[in-house]
Amino acid sequence: xxxxxxxxxxxxxxxxxxxxxxxxxxxxxxxxxxxxxxxxxxxxxxxxxxxxxxxxxxxxxxxxxxxxxxxxxxxxxxxxxxxxxxxxxxxxxxxxxxxxxxxxxxxxxxxxxxxxxxxxxxxxxxxxxxxxxxxxxxxxxxxxxxxxxxxxxxxxxxxxxxxxxxxxxxxxxxxxxxxxxxxxxxxxxxxxxxxxxxxxxxxxxxxxxxxxxxxxxxxxxxxxxxxxxxxxxxxxxxxxxxxxxxxxxxxxxxxxxxxxxxxxxxxxxxxxxxxxxxxxxxxxxxxxxxxxxxxxxxxxxxxxxxxxxxxxxxxxxxxxxxxxxxxxxxxxxxxxxxxxxxxxxxxxxxxxxxxxxxxxxxxxxxxxxxxxx
Amino acid sequence: xxxxxxxxxxxxxxxxxxxxxxxxxxxxxxxxxxxxxxxxxxxxxxxxxxxxxxxxxxxxxxxxxxxxxxxxxxxxxxxxxxxxxxxxxxxxxxxxxxxxxxxxxxxxxxxxxxxxxxxxxxxxxxxxxxxxxxxxxxxxxxxxxxxxxxxxxxxxxxxxxxxxxxxxxxxxxxxxxxxxxxxxxxxxxxxxxxxxxxxxxxxxxxxxxxxxxxxxxxxxxxxxxxxxxxxxxxxxxxxxxxxxxxxxxxxxxxxxxxxxxxxxxxxxxxxxxxxxxxxxxxxxxxxxxxxxxxxxxxxxxxxxxxxxxxxxxxxxxxxxxxxxxxxxxxxxxxxxxxxxxxxxxxxxxxxx
Numbered sequence: 001x002x003x004x005x006x007x008x009x010x011x012x013x014x015x016x017x018x019x020x021x022x023x024x025x026x027x028x029x030x031x032x033x034x035x036x037x038x039x040x041x042x043x044x045x046x047x048x049x050x051x052x053x054x055x056x057x058x059x060x061x062x063x064x065x066x067x068x069x070x071x072x073x074x075x076x077x078x079x080x081x082x083x084x085x086x087x088x089x090x091x092x093x094x095x096x097x098x099x100x101x102x103x104x105x106x107x108x109x110x111x112x113x114x115x116x117x118x119x120x121x122x123x124x125x126x127x128x129x130x131x132x133x134x135x136x137x138x139x140x141x142x143x144x145x146x147x148x149x150x151x152x153x154x155x156x157x158x159x160x161x162x163x164x165x166x167x168x169x170x171x172x173x174x175x176x177x178x179x180x181x182x183x184x185x186x187x188x189x190x191x192x193x194x195x196x197x198x199x200x201x202x203x204x205x206x207x208x209x210x211x212x213x214x215x216x217x218x219x220x221x222x223x224x225x226x227x228x229x230x231x232x233x234x235x236x237x238x239x240x241x242x243x244x245x246x247x248x249x250x251x252x253x254x255x256x257x258x259x260x261x262x263x264x265x266x267x268x269x270x271x272x273x274x275x276x277x278x279x280x281x282x283x284x285x286x287x288x289x290x291x292x293x294x295x296x297x298x299x300x301x302x303x304x305x306x307x308x309x310x311x312x313x314x315x316x317x318x319x320x321x322x323x324x325x326x327x328x329x330x331x332x333x334x335x336x337x338x339x340x341x342x343x344x345x346x347x348x349x350x351x352x353x354x355x356x357x358x359x360x361x362x363x364x365x366x367x368x369x370x371x372x373x
Numbered sequence: 374x375x376x377x378x379x380x381x382x383x384x385x386x387x388x389x390x391x392x393x394x395x396x397x398x399x400x401x402x403x404x405x406x407x408x409x410x411x412x413x414x415x416x417x418x419x420x421x422x423x424x425x426x427x428x429x430x431x432x433x434x435x436x437x438x439x440x441x442x443x444x445x446x447x448x449x450x451x452x453x454x455x456x457x458x459x460x461x462x463x464x465x466x467x468x469x470x471x472x473x474x475x476x477x478x479x480x481x482x483x484x485x486x487x488x489x490x491x492x493x494x495x496x497x498x499x500x501x502x503x504x505x506x507x508x509x510x511x512x513x514x515x516x517x518x519x520x521x522x523x524x525x526x527x528x529x530x531x532x533x534x535x536x537x538x539x540x541x542x543x544x545x546x547x548x549x550x551x552x553x554x555x556x557x558x559x560x561x562x563x564x565x566x567x568x569x570x571x572x573x574x575x576x577x578x579x580x581x582x583x584x585x586x587x588x589x590x591x592x593x594x595x596x597x598x599x600x601x602x603x604x605x606x607x608x609x610x611x612x613x614x615x616x617x618x619x620x621x622x623x624x625x626x627x628x629x630x631x632x633x634x635x636x637x638x639x640x641x642x643x644x645x646x647x648x649x650x651x652x653x654x655x656x657x658x659x660x661x662x663x664x665x666x667x668x669x670x671x672x673x674x675x676x677x678x679x680x681x682x683x684x685x686x687x688x689x690x691x692x693x694x695x696x697x698x699x700x701x702x703x704x705x706x707x708x709x710x711x712x713x714x715x716x717x718x719x720x721x722x723x724x725x
Contacts (some may be wrong), residue, residue, distance in 0.1 A: 130689070131433070
């Protein structure tokens with residue numbers, strides 16, 4: 001009798017469906033969580049809610065027509081997405097990009113890296129329950145968006161970095177405003193650190209949580225700040241310099257233990273490194289008005305295949321293009337950082353609490369359109 | 374000048390004379406007075422809650438470099454009223470699988486419990502609905518009603534997130550109850566009474582004689598535990614938006630949600646008011662020379678300042694995790710509260 005009663009009162013694991021509509025899945029990720037009280041015993045991520053078949057669309061567009069679609073792959077960091085596509089096609093077609101355009105590209109991409117990391121900083125602190133850094137981050141991002149708007153008229157999907165260069169030159173007032181932003185932003189980063197980095201509650205929520213061992217990170221294809229947090233200085237800007245990155249002096253911040261706090265501090269330090277790169281690029285910006293290479297009206301790259309990758313804010317972003325000499329690519333495969341980084345979520349969060357899952361998910365900075373494409 | 378107790382007792386005298394001259398038993402008058410007191414307290418608190426919602430939005434906005442509500446009335450002061458009217462019009466959704474009775478009563482319990490504490494709250498000199506001789510114990514008992522309502526809401530909604538929220542709140546509030554109660558005992562020992570009025574009067578009109586100074590430890594422990602008790606950030610785990618979407622009130626809509634919402638703000642006011650009474654001299658002015666300002670204004674000013682501190686916490690700190698929360702209560706606050714109790718006892722023994 002007692003035994004059956006006890007059986008009726010046993011603990012049960014229960015399934016929680018987190019997402020696709022949930023405040024901290026940053027879009028439309030769906031996680032099936034097997035929970036034992038507050039503890040997570042199993043995670044099954046379901047992706048595909050934002051699939052737009054961008055790779056298939058590429059097969060039906062000319063190379064230039066496809067550029068705006070790359071904006072939509074990672075809408076928080078459109079410039080790097082543009083750049084990844086442009087460098088891949090340039091490598092395929094053997095196009096020489098004017099140096100001024102390369103410098104402008106670097107400035108734009110690094111500004112966009114800051115903007116993207118700001119969204120990450122805001123949403124991650126929001127996930128941890130701190131609302132105020134979110135609005136601070138968006139306040140600074142606004143200035144960057146103003147700089148972009150000044151340059152290309154767009155605030156989100158820029159379509160600015162084109163094959164062979166950039167769409168237009170930076171306006172004359174850009175440099176002054178950009179330098180003022182960098183100067184201001186450095187003090188802002190100190191503010192973020194004051195409000196978060198040494199905050200005991202923040203430390204308690206991030207130190208030692210969600211440790212990603214380096215071996216696992218490599219196996220799962222993690223890249224960007226996610227793998228750099230695990231003490232591995234892997235940065236395409238340094239490992240395989242593209243554009244003009246080999247001309248700049250910058251450091252690659254790494255973490256020590258691969259926990260949430262390490263991934264946080266890597267991105268915070270990247271803010272400062274991006275500022276350094278932008279300043280150097282502004283100093284070394286070559287004069288002239290050549291901002292786009294001379295190209296035929298309809299680009300027909302020679303038959304062949306190419307893989308080219310860049311360091312996007314979330315990690316390694318690469319395009320694999322197969323051309324059969326036509327004006328449209330035969331096949332395009334997009335390698336995005338978020339997909340690999342998302343895979344680390346389940347092994348990192350098992351056994352932690354649901355509150356930690358949110359922190360870990362925030363720390364790997366996944367953006368869903370990039371996962372699904 | 375503007376002291377309300379003289380006005381009220383004058384009114385009482387006139388009416389009781391009228392009752393006596395017409396041969397009506399005075400017990401009816403007492404009943405009337407009770408009703409009047411209840412109505413006055415409820416009306417004042419509802420207004421306070423409406424004001425606090427607006428105030429919190431303004432404070433958060435200014436902390437975050439925004440303006441907050443600006444459109445409804447000057448600086449958006451009518452925003453909460455507009456929101457309340459909007460919530461009144463909303464459909465009252467009850468999930469099919471919910472436990473209907475419990476689901477219905479949960480917000481009522483939360484709402485009523487939030488008001489009950491004010492029976493013994495000394496708003497000003499002579500402004501108290503009932504001066505119970507066990508006042509502070511009564512408040513501690515009543516404020517723990519919140520946990521029942523949250524548990525009811527979490528359970529009855531038949532939603533996993535709500536259930537997790539309800540469980541969290543039960544664990545959290547029951548844990549923090551202990552250091553909270555013990556931290557209050559220090560002031561009680563100093564005043565030698567459990568009555569709220571006696572505690573206020575024992576502190577006197579000098580701000581350095583208020584109990585925040587001898588009870589600085591108790592004040593800190595009380596304020597932190599009370600923040601947890603009222604489910605406010607950094608202890609707002611039962612409704613952690615980013616983890617549990619909205620926690621225990623996830624399924625509630627319309628006026629039932631508004632009842633939870635207003636109860637939360639009234640609770641925030643309650644904990645500040647209790648802190649004011651026990652540690653900041655209640656309605657006493659900081660210096661005798663400042664007694665020309667009515668006592669209820671001093672009470673309101675001190676309480677609103679503490680509410681502001683609560684809001685300041687909320688918009689600055691991240692949220693704790695559930696096990697860290699428990700550790701903090703049992704391993705840190707509770708021993709500290711006992712230390713405070715022993716020190717206070719020794720102090721009372723040697724210096725009295």
